Amino acid sequence: MYCTPPETRKARKPRRCMNCGEAIEVGTEYRRWMCVDDGKAHTNVMHPECLEDLAEAYGSGYWEYTLYSGERPNARSQATDAALSRQVACTDGLGVAVPPAPTFGEKT
């Protein structure tokens, strides 16, 4: 097996991290490298933090990983927070549980 050194790219279209399976959003950086195995070339894409995490766990030699079975380190809670705030923002448009606007400034 031969692998190229990972290079940093900026996503111009949505991709999926091959470690954690989460989206790599457009405009964010990701790591991309190629492996040639049995004469077949495979392209690998991962979040920078996912690749770092695996590289730390496995060392600098060649290693294999199981597709989409990894955990995304660090950024996970941030992403969850963002998803939650998006959900909260969505309920506003439904008109549910939104108190009526107080009527200040009415002259009596």
Ligand SMILES: [Zn+2]
């Ligand atoms: Zn990832």
